[in-house]
Amino acid sequence: MSITTEMVDYISDLSRLRLPQEEKERMTGELQGILAYMDVLNTLDTSGVEPMSHVFPVKNVLREDEVVPSGDRSELLKNAPASDGEAFLVPKAVE
Amino acid sequence: MEKLTELTALELGAAIKKGEVSIEEATRAALEAVEQREGELNCFITRTGEQALERARALQAGVKETSSPLYGVPMAIKDNICTKGVKTSCASKILGDFKPPYEATAAERMERAGCVSLGKLNMDEFAMGSTTETSFYGPTHNPWDTGRVPGGSSGGAAAAVAGRECWYALGSDTGGSIRQPASYCGVTGIKPTYGTVSRYGLIAYASSLDQIGPLARSAADCAAVLDALMGKDPRDGTSLDVPAGGLLASLTGDVRGMKIGLPADCFGEGLDPEVRRAMLEAADVLKSRGAQLVEFDFPVMEYMVPTYYIIAAAEASSNLSRFDGVKYGWRAEGYEDLTDLYCKTRTQGFGAEVKRRILLGTFVLSSGYYDAYYKKALQAKGLIKAAFDDAFGRCDLMLTPVAPTTAPKLGESLSDPLQMYLSDIDTVSVNLAGLPGLSMPCGFDKGGMPIGAQLIGPALGEAAVLNAAHAFQMDTDWHKRSPYEKEVF
Numbered sequence: 163m164s165i166t167t168e169m170v171d172y173i174s175d176l177s178r179l180r181l182p183q184e185e186k187e188r189m190t191g192e193l194q195g196i197l198a199y200m201d202v203l204n205t206l207d208t209s210g211v212e213p214m215s216h217v218f219p220v221k222n223v224l225r226e227d228e229v230v231p232s233g234d235r236s237e238l239l240k241n242a243p244a245s246d247g248e249a250f251l252v253p254k255a256v257e
Numbered sequence: 258m259e260k261l262t263e264l265t266a267l268e269l270g271a272a273i274k275k276g277e278v279s280i281e282e283a284t285r286a287a288l289e290a291v292e293q294r295e296g297e298l299n300c301f302i303t304r305t306g307e308q309a310l311e312r313a314r315a316l317q318a319g320v321k322e323t324s325s326p327l328y329g330v331p332m333a334i335k336d337n338i339c340t341k342g343v344k345t346s347c348a349s350k351i352l353g354d355f356k357p358p359y360e361a362t363a364a365e366r367m368e369r370a371g372c373v374s375l376g377k378l379n380m381d382e383f384a385m386g387s388t389t390e391t392s393f394y395g396p397t398h399n400p401w402d403t404g405r406v407p408g409g410s411s412g413g414a415a416a417a418v419a420g421r422e423c424w425y426a427l428g429s430d431t432g433g434s435i436r437q438p439a440s441y442c443g444v445t446g447i448k449p450t451y452g453t454v455s456r457y458g459l460i461a462y463a464s465s466l467d468q469i470g471p472l473a474r475s476a477a478d479c480a481a482v483l484d485a486l487m488g489k490d491p492r493d494g495t496s497l498d499v500p501a502g503g504l505l506a507s508l509t510g511d512v513r514g515m516k517i518g519l520p521a522d523c524f525g526e527g528l529d530p531e532v533r534r535a536m537l538e539a540a541d542v543l544k545s546r547g548a549q550l551v552e553f554d555f556p557v558m559e560y561m562v563p564t565y566y567i568i569a570a571a572e573a574s575s576n577l578s579r580f581d582g583v584k585y586g587w588r589a590e591g592y593e594d595l596t597d598l599y600c601k602t603r604t605q606g607f608g609a610e611v612k613r614r615i616l617l618g619t620f621v622l623s624s625g626y627y628d629a630y631y632k633k634a635l636q637a638k639g640l641i642k643a644a645f646d647d648a649f650g651r652c653d654l655m656l657t658p659v660a661p662t663t664a665p666k667l668g669e670s671l672s673d674p675l676q677m678y679l680s681d682i683d684t685v686s687v688n689l690a691g692l693p694g695l696s697m698p699c700g701f702d703k704g705g706m707p708i709g710a711q712l713i714g715p716a717l718g719e720a721a722v723l724n725a726a727h728a729f730q731m732d733t734d735w736h737k738r739s740p741y742e743k744e745v746f
Contacts, residue, residue, distance in 0.1 A: 163629075165620075173619040177574065178581070178599040179612055193617060195675050200563040203633050206640065213635030216465055216495070217642055217691035218452055218716070223494040237358045243588035250583050255595045 165194045261286040266330045266424035266478040273329040280329035284313040287331040291422045297403050300417035302336050302394050303344045304376040312373050326481050328371035333423045335414050336377040339458035347460050348392035349382045351580045351606030353587035361458020362490045363469045370485035379413030382608045384462045387677050388670050391610045400740040405664040408438030414472045415442035425473035431466045433684025436696035439472050440659035440709025443698045446472040447479045450717050451691035452497035455490030463572035466688040475736050476726035480504040507720045510728040513547030518652030520555030529662045535700035535708040546728050551652050557644040560637050565685035567621050567634035574618030638689050645690045655713040658683050659696045663706035693719045697726045698735035
C-alpha cells in the first residue's frame with residue numbers, strides 16, 4: 163500500500179482538516195510508514211473469522227421511557243464560542 | 258507519624274477516621290507539595306486548591322466509622338473526565354476553557370465516597386500518546402528524573418501520585434494509558450474489565466477500548482478506589498450489570514495454588530534485559546508465596562499493535578468529529594464560511610499526533626480500504642480474544658512486562674511515531690480483549706528508574722489480579738519507594 167499526497171488531501175478533506183504543505187508532506191511519509199507496518203496483519207489467516215466489535219456482546223440496552231429534564235439551555239450555551247443567548251451562531255450555511 | 262504525604266491513601270483514610278489528622282491538614286500537606294513541585298513536574302492543568310480546602314472543612318463533620326476507607330483523602334482527576342463547572346480540556350487547545358455542565362459518573366462516585374479533588378491532571382492530548390509530551394499545556398516530568406517522561410497518556414496522574422502531590426488519581430486507559438505511566442513512575446495502577454466502570458462523562462478517544470481506573474500507592478489503595486467506582490450506570494449503555502464492590506475486603510495475599518502464566522512471546526526480542534530480570538524476580542516472589550509458574554507460547558503478540566492502532570484510530574476519527582468550534586471550546590478566527598470555520602478550527606486546534614490518528618482512522622474506514630484494514634483488524638481482535646481465552650485455560654493470571662524499557666528521556670519519542678506505537682505492545686492487548694490489567698512496581702534499573710510488572714486477569718478477574726499484586730506487595734517494598742525519601746531505604 164502506497165500513500166500519495168493526493169490521498170492525504172482526500173482523507174484530510176473528509177476529516178475537515180487542511181494541512182499546510184510542509185505538514186502534509188511529513189504526514190504522508192509517516193502514514194506510509196505506519197500503514198506499511200500494519201501490513202503484517204496480512205500474514206494472519208482470518209478466513210472464516212467473524213469481525214468482533216465488542217468483546218462482551220451487549221444488545222438492545224433499553225431504559226424506562228421516563229421524562230427527565232434535559233440540560234439547561236443557558237448553561238449549555240455558556241460554553242459556545244458564539245451564541246445569541248438562544249442558539250449557537252455559525253456563518254450562514256444556506257442561501 | 259510518618260510524613261503525611263508518604264502514607265498510602267488507606268493509611269491516610271484510617272488516620273482521618275481515628276482523628277489523628279484532619280482532612281484540612283491532609284489537604285494542606287498535598288497543596289504544599291503541589292506548590293513546591295509543580296514548577297518542575299507540571300502534573301496539573303487546573304488546580305482547585307481553594308475549593309479543596311472548603312470541601313475538606315465541610316467533609317470533616319461527616320467523618321464516621323462507617324464512611325468509605327478513602328473518606329477525606331485528597332486526589333486528582335485526569336483532564337478527560339468531566340467535572341461540573343471545572344475546566345476540562347483533554348490537554349487540547351480545541352476545548353479552550355470548556356467547563357462541563359455535568360459531572361462524569363466516576364467523579365460523582367468518588368465524591369460520594371468523600372474525596373477531596375485537588376484539580377485536573379495533565380495528559381497526552383485526547384489521551385493519544387505514550388509520554389504526556391503531546392499536551393497543549395506542556396509536558397509533565399517524571400519525579401524520579403525530571404529529564405525523563407512520566408509515560409502516558411495519564412502521565413500527570415502517575416507523576417502526581419509518585420510526586421506525592423496527591424494520594425491517588427483517576428486516569429483512563431485505552432491502550433495502556435494507566436499502566437504504562439504507573440510503571441514509568443513507580444506507582445500501582447489498574448485498568449478494570451471493560452464495562453465495569455461507567456464511561457459517562459469520559460471524553461471519548463476509542464469508545465470500545467476506553468476505561469477509567471485508579472493510580473495509587475498500592476494494590477489495596479486501587480481496590481478501595483475500584484470499590485467506589487465500579488457498578489452499573491444506566492447512563493452508559495456498555496456498562497455491565499454485574500456485582501460490584503468488596504474488592505478491598507477480599508484481599509488476603511493468599512496465592513497458594515494460583516497458576517501464574519508467563520507467555521514466552523512477551524519475553525522475547527526487544528525487551529530490556531534489566532526489565533526481563535525484574536519480571537522473573539517478581540514471578541519468583543509469587544512462587545515463594547505458593548503460586549505455580551507456567552510457561553506457554555502466545556503467538557499473537559506481533560498482531561497486537563497494528564490491530565490496536567487501526568481500531569483506536571478508526572474510533573477516534575469518528576469520536577473527534579464533534580470538535581468543530583460550534584457548540585463548545587475554541588474557535589479559529591478569520592473564517593469565510595461554515596466549512597472554513599470547521600477546517601480552520603480543527604487544523605489549528607488539534608495537535609500533530611491527534612491529526613495523525615484522525616487521518617489514519619479516516620483512511621482505514623474509507624471506501625476501498627475498509628475491508629483490508631478495519632474489518633481485518635476486527636477479525637484479528639476476535640483471534641486475540643480467543644488466544645487469551647486459551648491462555649486462561651492454562652493459568653489463572655498472566656505476568657508480563659508493562660513496557661519493554663523504563664521511561665525514555667523527554668524529546669526522544671515524538672520524532673518517530675511508529676516507534677512510539679511499538680512500545681505499547683505489552684499493554685494494548687488487554688484493551689482489545691477487554692480484560693483487567695494491573696501495573697505494579699517491581700524494581701529499578703541501573704539509572705534509578707522504576708520498572709513495572711503487569712498482571713492480566715480473565716474478564717471480571719479484578720479480585721484475583723489485585724490479590725496477587727497485594728501478595729507481592731506484602732513481601733516487597735518497591736511500591737513504597739519515594740523519589741523524595743530515597744534515604745529511608
